[in-house]
Amino acid sequence: MSAATFKGGIHPFEGKDLSKDLPTRVVLPKGDLVYPMSQHIGAPAKPVVAVGDRVLVGQRIGEANGFVSANICSSVSGKVKAIEKRLMVSGAMGEAVVIENDGEYTPVEGMGKERDYTKLTKEEIRQYVKDAGIVGMGGAGFPTHIKLTPKDENAIDYVLVNGAECEPYLTSDYRMMLEEPEKIVGGLKVILRLFDKAKGLICIEDNKPEAIEKLNSLVKGEERVEVKVLKTKYPQGAERQVIYAATGRSINSSMLPADAGCIVNNVDTVISIYMAVCKSTPLIRRIVTVTGEAVKTPQNFNVKTGTNYAELIEEAGGYISEPAKIVSGGPMMGMALFDINVPVTKTSSALLCLTKDGVAEQEPTACIRCGRCVEACPSKLVPQKMLEYAEKFDDEGFQRLYGMECYECGSCTYVCPARRRLTQAFKQTRRSILDSRRKK
Amino acid sequence: MSNLLNVSASPHVRSQVTTRTIMRDVAIALLPAAAFGVFNFGMKALITIVTCVAASVLSEYIYEKLLGKPITTSDYSAVVTGLLLAMNLPSSAPVWMSLIGSVFAIIVVKQLFGGLGQNFMNPALAARCFLLISFTGRMTDFAVDGMTGPTPLAALKAGESVDVAKMFLGTTQGTIGETSAVFLLIGAAYLFVRKVISFRIPCAYLAAFAVFALIFGGRGFDMNYLAAQLFGGGLMLGAFFMATDYVTSPITPMGQIVFGVVLGILTGIFRIFGGSAEGVSYAIIFSNLLVPLIEKVTIPTPFGIRKETGHAK
Ligand code: SF4
Ligand code: SF4
Numbered sequence: 001m002s003a004a005t006f007k008g009g010i011h012p013f014e015g016k017d018l019s020k021d022l023p024t025r026v027v028l029p030k031g032d033l034v035y036p037m038s039q040h041i042g043a044p045a046k047p048v049v050a051v052g053d054r055v056l057v058g059q060r061i062g063e064a065n066g067f068v069s070a071n072i073c074s075s076v077s078g079k080v081k082a083i084e085k086r087l088m089v090s091g092a093m094g095e096a097v098v099i100e101n102d103g104e105y106t107p108v109e110g111m112g113k114e115r116d117y118t119k120l121t122k123e124e125i126r127q128y129v130k131d132a133g134i135v136g137m138g139g140a141g142f143p144t145h146i147k148l149t150p151k152d153e154n155a156i157d158y159v160l161v162n163g164a165e166c167e168p169y170l171t172s173d174y175r176m177m178l179e180e181p182e183k184i185v186g187g188l189k190v191i192l193r194l195f196d197k198a199k200g201l202i203c204i205e206d207n208k209p210e211a212i213e214k215l216n217s218l219v220k221g222e223e224r225v226e227v228k229v230l231k232t233k234y235p236q237g238a239e240r241q242v243i244y245a246a247t248g249r250s251i252n253s254s255m256l257p258a259d260a261g262c263i264v265n266n267v268d269t270v271i272s273i274y275m276a277v278c279k280s281t282p283l284i285r286r287i288v289t290v291t292g293e294a295v296k297t298p299q300n301f302n303v304k305t306g307t308n309y310a311e312l313i314e315e316a317g318g319y320i321s322e323p324a325k326i327v328s329g330g331p332m333m334g335m336a337l338f339d340i341n342v343p344v345t346k347t348s349s350a351l352l353c354l355t356k357d358g359v360a361e362q363e364p365t366a367c368i369r370c371g372r373c374v375e376a377c378p379s380k381l382v383p384q385k386m387l388e389y390a391e392k393f394d395d396e397g398f399q400r401l402y403g404m405e406c407y408e409c410g411s412c413t414y415v416c417p418a419r420r421r422l423t424q425a426f427k428q429t430r431r432s433i434l435d436s437r438r439k440k
Numbered sequence: 441m442s443n444l445l446n447v448s449a450s451p452h453v454r455s456q457v458t459t460r461t462i463m464r465d466v467a468i469a470l471l472p473a474a475a476f477g478v479f480n481f482g483m484k485a486l487i488t489i490v491t492c493v494a495a496s497v498l499s500e501y502i503y504e505k506l507l508g509k510p511i512t513t514s515d516y517s518a519v520v521t522g523l524l525l526a527m528n529l530p531s532s533a534p535v536w537m538s539l540i541g542s543v544f545a546i547i548v549v550k551q552l553f554g555g556l557g558q559n560f561m562n563p564a565l566a567a568r569c570f571l572l573i574s575f576t577g578r579m580t581d582f583a584v585d586g587m588t589g590p591t592p593l594a595a596l597k598a599g600e601s602v603d604v605a606k607m608f609l610g611t612t613q614g615t616i617g618e619t620s621a622v623f624l625l626i627g628a629a630y631l632f633v634r635k636v637i638s639f640r641i642p643c644a645y646l647a648a649f650a651v652f653a654l655i656f657g658g659r660g661f662d663m664n665y666l667a668a669q670l671f672g673g674g675l676m677l678g679a680f681f682m683a684t685d686y687v688t689s690p691i692t693p694m695g696q697i698v699f700g701v702v703l704g705i706l707t708g709i710f711r712i713f714g715g716s717a718e719g720v721s722y723a724i725i726f727s728n729l730l731v732p733l734i735e736k737v738t739i740p741t742p743f744g745i746r747k748e749t750g751h752a753k
Contacts (some may be wrong), residue, residue: 006743012453091447168453252457252744331453336448354452366557367517368459371691379743384691402742410451416555417459425451 001437003206004245005231008187009376010411012234012332014207015169019291021028022299024175027315029101032081033306034343035061035072036088040141042068045133047097053080058111058282064130070143071133074099075284075304077106085141089328089335089342099306101213113280117190124196125277132276133346138237138266138346139329141347144273147265148194150258156195157261158247161188162271163204163211164230164237164324167330168348171289173267175300177204180271185218186227187274191263192224198263200225203246207232235409236334241378246278253405260280286344290316292353294323309351323353332410362419373412373422379405383412383422390425395433403431459556461517465636469627470523470681472741476623477616481531485616488538489526494540496522503551517556521545523670524564526719527617527677529571532581541567561728562688565721572721593672593717596665604664607671614673628649628680640681640696641703643687646670656712675707688728695731695738702734703727 034333045062055074062072071182079099086096102424150156161184165173177184184296188200189385198416202219204212207230219225230236230247239257242264244250249260257264265273268287275281286305291298303312309328313319327334327340329349340351371385381402389397406426413423449451478486500518504511512518525541545567553559591613592602606612610620631637632634637662659665669675683689683703690699703723710719 010455012455117604131502140675244743252742255744323724325448325452327450327452329450332451334450334452336447336450336452352452357448357452362454362458366555368462368557369691370462370686371693372457372697373741374691375693380740381742382692382739385739401739402745405742405745408450411568414451414453415455415457416457417457417462419454419478421449423451427449433609 003229003231004237005233006244006378008281008376008380008411009233009235009241010414011018011232012168012377012414015291015331016171016174016207018169018293019289019298019300020171020174021088022297024172024179024300024302025289025315026302027307027312028305029076029304029307030311031167031308033074033076033078033099033101033304034086034096034176034308034347035060035074035099035306036086036094036343037072038088038094039072039305039345040070040135040143042070042143044068045069045072045094046084047095047124049080049083049097051080051083054078055080055099056106056108058108058132060282061099063145064133068143068146069133071131071282072097073133073282077104080253081329081383082385087339087415089337089345089348091335091338101369108266109173111280111282113154115280116279117193117277119371120193121276122194125190128277128280129273132272132282134269134272134276135138135346136266137272137286137347137349138335139347139349144265144269146256146294147263148191148408150159150256150263153195154197155261156198156258156263157265159188159191159198159200160242160246160262160264161200161202162237162239162242163202163208163266164242165208165267166205166232166234166237167289167332167334167349168182169236169352170289170330171291172289172300172317172349173326174211176215176267176287177270178207181214181218183224183271184215184267185276186278187270187272190273190277191265193271195263195409198224201228202226203228203230203242204231205232213295215410225334225437233244233412235378238378238407238409240407252405283346286348288312288344288348289350289352294319294321294353296320303344305346307344309337309342309348312344312351313353319353323355324357325354326350329356332414333408341375364420366419367418367420372417376415378411379407381406383426387420387422389427390429395436397431398429399433404433406430452485459517460515462636463520463635465631466520466681467516467523467634470527470627470631472618472623473617473620473665473677474527476620477527477531479620480611481616487535487674488529488533488616489523491535491538492526492529493519493522494548495539496525499543499546502550509555511580512556515556515674518546521550521563524617524681525567526613528564528568528674530579530581530614531616533578536545536576537571537578541571543563557687558634559687559726562682563687564658564704565682568721569725589619591673591717593711596668596672596674597711602668602672604671607668618674618677620680621676624676624680631680631684636648637680637684638696640693641684641700644697644700645674645679645683645703645707649675650703650704651708652705652708653712656708658712668715670699673711674720675720678707678724679703681726682724688731690735691730692720692735692738692740695734698734698738699727699731702730731749
């Protein structure tokens, strides 16, 4: 049987060989730890500590503020040094709690305690996930406890673990599938306890045969869990694409996966759920791929949230050549940094140091109507025409072409031989449309 | 270490394929058939080819220079236009005709409409049609080794028998680049492998035309006739190299199939019911005009959207 997939998409240079074979290494922070209160979609958390307070590992320092929000816990023990605005990955300044690490890593009481999830009620499981401050770690940062509380839990047929990891260069999910597969299966089983009728699918792209083999051997005999092999293609790991490939169901921008009977979580999120529920450990670490042609030893690090990105570059041996561009996340959807002195958050997946900036080098030229963007678009849109409207600031026309179904995957820009900046224009147009909708 | 880097919106990587590499591939793909044209028709063909390419590139350069526009001659698109035009001319075409055709193609059809990507007719073909209308006699003066005679298609239309093997190889009469099906197919194969063109337009075109010819050709299920129709005239050159011109064909996958079918039917009508034996050029030019319409009705339904209601599934 051939691997499942979707229509459209692209095959960019993978770049995964750089970092995929070295084992993940734990990195201890050297400087102060910075915890932005906004590491998720929704309202920023509210600091619940004061300057001068002593905090312990796992202690809550920011509390969910409103329905869509998430808690934030300290990853070190030490003293609260400041609560102030700090530069974040997005380039904006945001409120953050700054903690001076005492280097002792004294945990809060009860942290690490074993729990048997089969003895917990569904409410307790959701509460533990919420307490741990877990958010979607695939990039979006949507609070996980909300995801795990759909309107009708009996309508959920599938719980998907998204291990596609389709972004080039990124290997953190891959390393976790090799190194901590038991936690992935464990976390999935915890989620399945919430949805009595659902089947668990671990979705992996076929360029990761070792991970597939490992997880396959682990789920042997598990009645409710199966490994689903997906074709290697970008953006196979996008939520809509992974659901379609694994279940044949399709959702659009105004639907949630739950509307198609699916719950989707990324690999690291599932591990965090396992740690929160079974090991009483909140989300205080992140696996980060530090990679790119400009760093000496590309590899994955197990990093405490709040650590400065600049420390990770040092850990990877520094630069071997001048980086032209540094990206937080993957090359397709990641964010370019103008200053790497920003903290690792729950949604940081990678620090990519490119020696070549393929974008700045090439100026857009005339569209030759080649249709490549149309064929690449996983949302089956017509980017070429959307751009015409976006450039005229015609929001109406843009929406008539279903421009709001675009999720900014970057495939169209990647393939465009005329180097037109399609995704970039769509980002702006979509933002302005969303803003004006909000104002209404 | 601050303010050190380029910041721009994602994506941060680009494919290796650019307008320039695509156009270069098209030019390369045309070379086998063009070289065969020189072999078949001699030095005069070579002179026509060189004249057309040089004149096309130069017209583009001068026009852009005079208007203070960015010079785009390095994108190879003018080379492709010149090459295609030459391949659509008879080897007997005098140099002045090559010049007029090239200038017309680049200045009138391409640049006056806004340059690359804006023209709605294929420049080389539009120039060919312009020359055909203006200088019919010279444009249909075909000669092999100094002997004039009918093209295989004209012979076929007159009810004479033709040698299909010769037509496949290309040692027949016609324009410089259209006679050799085999060398055109080699070039087309290269374009498929390089993913420059897809099967949609040429296959829909050839299939629709074949069906049309079988039904209306009046020869029943005569495979020899069908092969002669397919290999004859400008069909191979048109189907693989001119109908597939990005600028003047639909960008939607469904639209490309519709476009191919329309081309097949039109070519059939022109060839079988028309006054002349040939019809590919006019069929393509005419279909070019239909592209906006075809695109409009073949916009794909976005992922996760149900067409009838426009709402979620
Ligand atoms: S960025 Fe948007 S329009 Fe472009 S391919 Fe991705 S979904 Fe389609
Ligand atoms: S990929 Fe670029 S050149 Fe091709 S149709 Fe789309 S916008 Fe135009």
